[in-house]
Amino acid sequence: MEISDEKTEDRLKFAKQKNFNFKQSDELYRSLFEEAIDGxxxxxxxxxxxxANQSALRIFECSSEEFLQSNLWDFVLEKNEHFYSLLSKFYKKGEIRDELLFLMPNGQLKQxxxxxxxxxxxxxxxTIFRNASERYKMEKELRESEERFRNVFEGSFDGMVLWNRQYEIVDINPLAAQILKANRDDIIGKGIWEIIDDRFKDDIEAHIKELEQLGTSDSTLTISSENGSKYFEINSKWNLASDLSLTVIRNVTEKIGLQEQLQKSDTLSVVGELAAGIAHEIRNPMTALKGFIQLLEMSIKEDHSMYFKVIMSELRRIESTITEFLILAKPQAIQFKNNDMRKVMQETLELLNGQALMNNVQFNFKYADELPDVFCEPNQMKQVFINIIKNAIEVMPEGGFVTITIDxxxxxYIHIVxxxxxxxxxxxxxxxxGEPFYTTKERGTGLGLMVxxxxxKEHKGKVEVESEVGVGTKFHIYIPIKRN
Incomplete structure (x- = not known):
């Protein structure tokens, strides 16, 4: 069958056009191959x-001649188990996508x-390559930064809590969990108000309100218990990062205790200087006054004994205060030796027995059968016992019992209550x-307890006070048995 010239011409035109399109497509692919950003x-x-295209040559730091004479695997830094598993996967599945660390001819490492x-x-x-070194470096720095933050967060000497805008705990370090007396895993995800004791909700609300207004907030919480009070500083920073706020909880009980001790020490120093300046000046005229009053009492015929007793009583009280000043003002000549604390206490009670009877107070003295001797200064210990027991007598105007126990x-330690x-x-x-001039009595100076x-303290011991309003007070005195 013959084909018309017109149809033949159309087929030739189509063939030419197709051949032209093939050439054009080949040039397009070659252009894309050479100019591609990726290797x-x-x-x-x-x-x-x-x-290889130009981008690949730049990535591998090679000329075209050098690269075409190379094996791709020679550039891989570590041909380890992961590398061979990738090859196996590639030959089985026909494709892979991953990343490796490559060593370039100039010694440069690239991810x-x-x-x-x-x-x-x-x-x-x-294979299409893309240099991920910058991203890898950034990710590595980010991981290292996160690890540093985590180490600081976990190992901090302060409690740290991260929480979000919904007041939910996002993270908490072990010390903060310990302070809150809760398991870390149980706290994360819970709301702040779920874990806060009702006693502190008003304080925490005020803290957060100030935080939202000012961006930072500092406050102190006092937690009282049978073992004494604990103080915690709470410092918060609002919206620290990614809508997260940070709260730092610091136990400052020891710090506040040291501040109080320093304050007492400063006051004691002032009192000492004051005492040193005036005590002797007062004591000398006091001695003269006492002597002349005693002479007057003998020479006056009328019975004014009541007045003389009052005068002598007040003079003795002034003299007692001066003595306490002098004890604070300068070191006393004392001699430490082993003493039976039961005997020291018994002698003290005998001195105070008359005052106790006048105030309808009875002593109840109990002690352990076997007590070791204590290395102490007995006269100073008597003074301590006299000060505390006299206070006990004076706070019971209607009479009662003063109970003394030693074990x-x-x-x-020897424990005296x-x-x-x-x-x-x-x-x-x-x-x-124990502060100077602080007393719970109307006519007291506070110096007795301070002394x-x-x-x-000079005996390396300690005093603890336990009291309940309407019930009574206990003074716990601990004296070390041995002294270094």
């Missing part, structure tokens, strides 16, 4: 490089992302006991 490498099944296709063109394999629990049945002392006032605290 493109064709290689055989043994890893030998067959062809390269790659996507490989098997038998892409004419049985050769194709050696804990073993390294002096207990009265008075009105008790409020907790806020207990903290100030007592000073003596116990």
């Amino acid at each position: 493109i490498v064709f290689w055989d099944n043994d890893g030998n490089v067959l062809m 390269l992302e790659f996507t490989s296709k098997k038998h892409f063109v004419d049985g050769s394999n194709m 050696n629990q804990p073993n390294e 002096i207990e009265d049945e008075g009105e008790g002392i409020p907790e806020k006032k207990i903290k100030r006991l 007592s605290y000073k003596i116990i």
Whole structure:
């Protein structure tokens, strides 16, 4: 069958057009291959490089001649188990996507992302490379930064809590969990108000309100218990990062205790200087006054004995205060030796027995059968006991019992307890006991307890006060059995 000239001409035109399109498409692909931003490498099944574009040459720091004589696997830094598993996966599945660390001829290390296709063109394999070194470096720095933050967060000497805008705990370090007496895993995800004790909700609300207004907030919480009060500083920073706020909880109980001790020490120093300046000046005229009053009492015929007794009583009280000043003002000539504390206490009670009878007060003295001797200064210990027991008598105007017990629990200390049945002392006032001129009595100076605290401290002991309003007060005195 003959084909018309017109149809033949149309077929020739189509063939020419198709051939032109093939050439045009080939040029387009070649242009894309050469100008691609990513490196493109064709290689055989043994890893030998067959062809590479300019981007690949720049990535591998090679000339075209050098790269075409290279094996792709020679650039891989570590041919480890992961590398061989990638090759196995590639030959099985025909494609892989991953990243490895490559060593360039100039010694430079590069982290390269790659996507490989098997038998892409004419049985050769194709891999597209992208330099991920900058991203890898950033990710590494980020991981290291996160690790540093985590180490600081976990190992901080302060409690740290991260929480979001919904007031939910996002993270909490071990110390903060310990302070809050809760398991870390149980706290994360819970709301702040779920874990806060009702006693502190008003304080925390005020803290957060100030935080939201000012961006930062500092406050102090006091937690009272049978073992004493604890103080915690709470410092918060609003919206620290990614809508997260940070709260730092610091136990400042020891710090506040040291501040109080320093304040007492400063006051004691001032009192000492004051005492040194005036005590002797007062004592000399006092001696003269006492002597002349005694002469007057003998020479006056009318019975004014009541007046003389009052005058002498007040003079003795002034003299007692001066003596306490002098004890504070300068070191006393004291001699430490082993003493039976039961005997020291018994002698003290005999001195105070008359005052106790006049005030309808009875002593109840109990002690352990076997008590070791204590290395102490007995006269100073008597002064401590006199000051505290006299106070106990004076706080019971209607009479009652003063109970004294002595044992050696804990073993390294002698434990002396002096207990009265008075009105008790409020907790806020207990903290100030031992300060000069602070007293719970109308006519007291506070120096008696201050001297007592000073003596116990010099004996390396300690004084603790336990009191309940309306029930009574206990003074716990601990004196070390042995002294270094």
